[in-house]
Amino acid sequence: MLTVRAPATSANLGSGFDVFGVALGAPADVIRVERAPETTISVTGAGSQYIPENPKENTVGAVAEALDAPARIRIDKGVRPSSGLGSSAASAAGAAVALNELYDRGLTREELVSVAAEGEALVSGAAHADNVAPSLLGGFTIVAQDGVTQVDASVPVVACLPETTVSTRDARDVVPDRATMDDVVETVGHAATLAVGMAKNDPEIVGRGMDDGIVTPERAALIDGYDRVRDAALEAGATGVTVSGAGPGVLAVCRGSARRAVASAMLDAFDSVGIESRAYQTHVGEGARLYP
Numbered sequence: 001m002l003t004v005r006a007p008a009t010s011a012n013l014g015s016g017f018d019v020f021g022v023a024l025g026a027p028a029d030v031i032r033v034e035r036a037p038e039t040t041i042s043v044t045g046a047g048s049q050y051i052p053e054n055p056k057e058n059t060v061g062a063v064a065e066a067l068d069a070p071a072r073i074r075i076d077k078g079v080r081p082s083s084g085l086g087s088s089a090a091s092a093a094g095a096a097v098a099l100n101e102l103y104d105r106g107l108t109r110e111e112l113v114s115v116a117a118e119g120e121a122l123v124s125g126a127a128h129a130d131n132v133a134p135s136l137l138g139g140f141t142i143v144a145q146d147g148v149t150q151v152d153a154s155v156p157v158v159a160c161l162p163e164t165t166v167s168t169r170d171a172r173d174v175v176p177d178r179a180t181m182d183d184v185v186e187t188v189g190h191a192a193t194l195a196v197g198m199a200k201n202d203p204e205i206v207g208r209g210m211d212d213g214i215v216t217p218e219r220a221a222l223i224d225g226y227d228r229v230r231d232a233a234l235e236a237g238a239t240g241v242t243v244s245g246a247g248p249g250v251l252a253v254c255r256g257s258a259r260r261a262v263a264s265a266m267l268d269a270f271d272s273v274g275i276e277s278r279a280y281q282t283h284v285g286e287g288a289r290l291y292p
């Protein structure tokens, strides 16, 4: 039996829609695999009651099929589904690493990105790889047409998850078809700033590059209390705040010394609109780890 811990991720980071992603130190899914004549899946842990065990409907089933690697697969969910922390992607990335090893397929982590993205196509209708790439490679990743670029980073973050859920599939329906040239120019500037900030591991520069006026306002409108939570986090010392993935999670970047205050301010702000939430005080972290 092989075991893999695959981290939650936060995609987009505001200015990098469908392009940027970071691996988070916590939470994570744990995937266990054993060879079997056909694929079976069992799911326990956070939100497991909402996750299908039918291999045709689960992201890990799509990965097993893509690698032609039937297995008995056990998923222990640490990443709650439909919260904006790449839950379906964490399972897919973990399964890709585990099954690649179990069947000695010899694919690199970079080559596993498109394999794991098959799982995302199954659940969100688009094979967006901005969650599976950081879950596989760790750090900060840029997914472009011609490949993935990765940089190690350890910027402190707070990921605050309200009890509500938003399906990525639904949240993709509100993404605008078009943007003005002014908005594009502004977003390119922010995205470039953010990428430099990650390369320098500097939360001030990362925070300056997180704003986006194209997709984020549409997504934020789906999250009750978003504006209050954002304002509270900035007031408490966050250098940048945005919707995590498709939401409803909210991601704040900050200096390590401000992390506790930022988390507490975000929890209080959700509470002030009658919504319970949970905050992960963490950092940009490592990718999927294989245990013998």
Ligand SMILES: Nc1ncnc2c1ncn2[C@@H]1O[C@H](COP(=O)(O)OP(=O)(O)O)[C@@H](O)[C@H]1O
Pocket (backbone or CB within 6 Å): 050, 051, 052, 057, 058, 059, 060, 075, 080, 081, 082, 083, 084, 085, 086, 087, 088, 089, 091, 092, 123, 124, 166, 167, 168, 169, 245
């Ligand atoms: N292994 C899995 N882990 C989490 N969700 C899964 C998995 N397989 C299928 N799903 C389905 O994917 C959907 C959640 O995916 P999505 O809306 O993209 O949110 P998230 O950002 O949390 O991945 C749910 O409908 C869930 O049932």
Ligand SMILES: N[C@@H](CCOP(=O)(O)O)C(=O)O
Pocket (backbone or CB within 6 Å): 009, 011, 012, 017, 018, 019, 083, 084, 085, 086, 087, 128, 130, 131, 168, 171, 172, 244, 245, 246, 247
């Ligand atoms: N780029 C995707 C990312 C979705 O992330 P998730 O964690 O909400 O699944 C999008 O914005 O649709």
